[in-house]
Every structure is written in C-alpha cells, then in structure tokens.
C-alpha cells in the first residue's frame with residue numbers, strides 16, 4: 001500500500017506543479033498516470049512544439065517544460081505509479097481514500113487531486129481494415145519525435161490544427177515528401193495555418209488532396225502503400241513510408257466518470273474557491289475540471305493547483321495555522 005498526503009491522478013503539467021506547491025506546505029505527493037511517462041499532453045502529443053504562453057518563458061518546447069517541472073518538483077521526492085490507470089476509490093475506517101489501479105496497485109491518502117486532463121485519452125482511429133498490424137510500423141497517431149520523419153515520405157490525414165501544423169513543419173526541410181489529405185475542401189485550423197499550408201501546396205512543398213480519404217493501408221510488416229479515394233474522381237495509390245492520421249483524441253473520462261462526482265460535459269465540476277468537487281477530500285484541477293469561465297490552459301491549471309493545496313492542507317491539519325511564505329524568504333526545503 002502506497003501512503004501519501006495528496007494522491008494526484010495524472011502526471012501532466014498541472015499534476016507535476018501540484019507536487020511543488022504541496023511540497024512548500026510540507027505535504028507529500030504521489031502521482032498515478034496511465035501513460036508510461038510523466039508530462040500528460042505535453043509529452044504525449046506535442047513534446048517538440050513551442051509553447052508561448054508560459055509566464056516568463058517567451059517560448060519553451062512542451063517537452064522542456066515537463067523537464068523543468070520535474071526538476072522543480074524533485075526536492076519534494078514525488079512517488080510515481082506510471083503505466084497504470086486509476087480505476088476505483090473507496091474510503092477506509094480512518095476517512096482515507098484507497099485508490100486501486102487497473103493493475104491492482106493500492107494507494108492510500110486523505111486527499112485526492114484529479115489532474116486527469118482529457119482523461120485516459122485515445123486517438124481517434126480511422127476505420128481502415130488491418131490498421132492495427134501497421135501501428136508503429138509506419139502508422140502513427142501522434143508525432144512524438146519529428147526526426148523519425150527526416151528524409152521520409154509522409155502522408156498526414158486530418159483537417160484540424162495538428163494536421164496542418166505538422167504538415168507545414170515536416171514539409172519545411174524535414175520529410176522528403178509530405179502529402180496532406182482531408183475529406184473536405186475546408187480546413188478547421190487557424191486561418192494563418194490554413195493559408196501557410198495552401199501557400200506551400202501552391203509551391204509544391206505539400207501535396208494537397210482534399211475531398212479525399214484513405215480507405216486502405218498495405219504493407220508486409222511495415223507500411224508501403226495507401227489507397228486514397230476521392231469523392232468523385234475515383235482512387236489513387238500512394239507509396240509512402242509513414243501515415244499519420246491526426247483525427248484528434250476522443251475525450252474519455254474513463255473510470256473517473258463512475259466515482260459519483262458531478263460531471264459536466266466530460267469534466268468534473270468544481271468550486272472555484274478551492275477547486276473542490278462534490279466529494280469532500282477530492283479536488284480537480286487542470287483540463288479535467290469545469291467551472292464558469294474555465295480556460296483549458298496550463299497557466300490556469302498552475303493557479304488552480306496553488307489554491308487547491310492550501311485547502312488540502314487545512315483539511316489534513318484543521319488545527320494548524322497556514323501562513324503564506326514567499327519562496328524568496330524561505331527558500332526550498334525539500335524532504
């Protein structure tokens with residue numbers, strides 16, 4: 001049984017920053033994440049993309065932000081249960097939560113902080129027969145490291161920002177050939193990204209196939225060809241090294257949806273006073289919570305984590321006085 005003060009579900013940026021803020025109050029944290037690594041969306045979806053709205057960082061790669069958050073949390077020695085999904089919770093006779101993962105690992109804590117982001121996210125996969133056998137052998141649903149595509153022929157499917165941004169990025173000196181396929185004429189992405197992709201298509205840097213979709217994928221152990229069907233003009237066969245269908249992630253709250261929390265459109269309702277949920281002792285911060293005016297931004301999650309740990313402290317130590325101390329005055333006193 002893993003015992004801690006605050007059990008954090010989700011090791012994304014908001015979960016990681018919670019460790020630091022809790023540590024300042026001498027509260028220990030343990031994080032559980034279904035993914036094999038920390039960092040949430042930043043590590044899993046866009047580690048090599050620059051973020052421009054982290055205070056005091058005019059630009060920072062999402063992966064580097066995660067590294068810095070890990071470094072900042074390190075003095076407070078967080079525990080990690082990675083690659084396991086938080087599955088069920090119950091209360092014991094001492095009013096502590098017992099949380100069990102899908103692999104049966106048990107954790108015990110007086111406070112649970114749900115920082116589960118989009119939930120246990122699953123990429124939306126196209127209904128192409130035999131795709132599973134080619135996954136990670138030429139078919140990827142997330143671009144983790146653009147270097148994988150250097151000098152390769154890449155086909156990207158999708159009409160949103162991810163598809164546009166990656167097509168633009170890879171066509172700019174990384175891949176040898178980039179084809180962008182979308183089943184409609186119009187793209188859903190930001191206007192400037194759409195314009196840039198169109199400009200690159202006009203100069204031949206991107207091969208653009210609209211009103212089209214991939215209907216077949218073939219390869220013997222590794223992807224070799226795709227069959228692309230145009231709405232009116234029939235089929236064509238493309239030889240390629242990679243196919244990256246970027247159809248987004250389906251937001252699935254997963255097991256959290258069954259914990260009797262008040263849920264609003266796939267998110268956990270909280271009181272903005274302290275980001276507490278309807279279950280005393282359970283808080284929700286970051287992308288997974290919902291309240292009037294909510295913005296799904298990292299910096300908002302950092303703020304929520306900071307206020308949440310104050311409330312958690314008062315719940316654990318109702319008789320102790322909590323005085324705000326600046327880090328400039330007190331420094332960082334790790335465990």
Ligand SMILES: Cc1cc2nc3c(=O)[nH]c(=O)nc-3n(C[C@H](O)[C@H](O)[C@H](O)COP(=O)(O)OP(=O)(O)OC[C@H]3O[C@@H](n4cnc5c(N)ncnc54)[C@H](O)[C@@H]3O)c2cc1C
Nearest residue numbers: 010012013014033034040041085086116117119286287298
């Ligand atoms: C392409 C892209 C670009 C973005 N750009 C920006 C930007 O420029 N600026 C900005 O502020 N934000 C940006 N965002 C949004 C930002 O990434 C999110 O706001 C942020 O990741 C939310 O952090 P989080 O810690 O709440 O959740 P997440 O990062 O989603 O992490 C949640 C973690 O919880 C885990 N989890 C969920 N349920 C369970 C469970 N039951 N058991 C175990 N683990 C579980 C998940 O596996 C995941 O790792 C962007 C998002 C994307 C996709």
